[in-house]
Amino acid sequence: MGRLHVIQLEGRIYSCKQCRSHLANMDELISKAFHCRQGKAYLFNTVVNVSIGPKENRVMTTGLHTVADIYCNCCQRIVGWKYVEAFVKSQKYKEGKYILERQKMTDGDGSDYYMDSQPLGSDTDDV
Structure with a gap:
């Protein structure tokens, strides 16, 4: 098994709440208007680690979407998912993009998630 190479990002970053590994740079944030079963979720162009x-x-x-869960490389916790394919034409913009669940990450200033508002809506698994 190879050595784990962890990428350290510059600027304002979002990190794994469990292990503080860097996950995304704020410059890659597309939208905060998504949600998941646990609450808010953010859409990113790219993520790391x-x-x-x-x-x-x-x-x-x-x-209907084809998705794949994404796991933090350092602690193996599920932190969101990747959109692989969208079957609805208006949702094609999500393909190749990533969702990070807000509850599972810390903000760029190191603060943990807090519930100050409700998500505007987008995707979540139907229950």
């Missing part, structure tokens, strides 16, 4: 799990189809509030 994650592994991608197997693909699966999930029915979400905006339709």
Whole structure:
């Protein structure tokens, strides 16, 4: 097994709440208007220090998507998912993008997530 190479980002970053490994730079943030089962979720162009799990189809509030869970490379905790394919034409912009669950990360200033508002809505698994 190879050595783990952890990327350290510059600027304002989002980190894994469990182990503080860097996950994304604020410059890569597309939208804060997403949600998941645990609350808010953010859409990013790129993320680092994650592994991608197997693909699966999930029915979400905006339709059927093929997604893959993403895991923090340092602590192996699920921190979000990657959009692999969107089957609804209006949702194609999500393909290749990443969701990080807000509850599972710390903000760029080191603060933990706090519930100050409700998400505007987007995707979540139907329950």
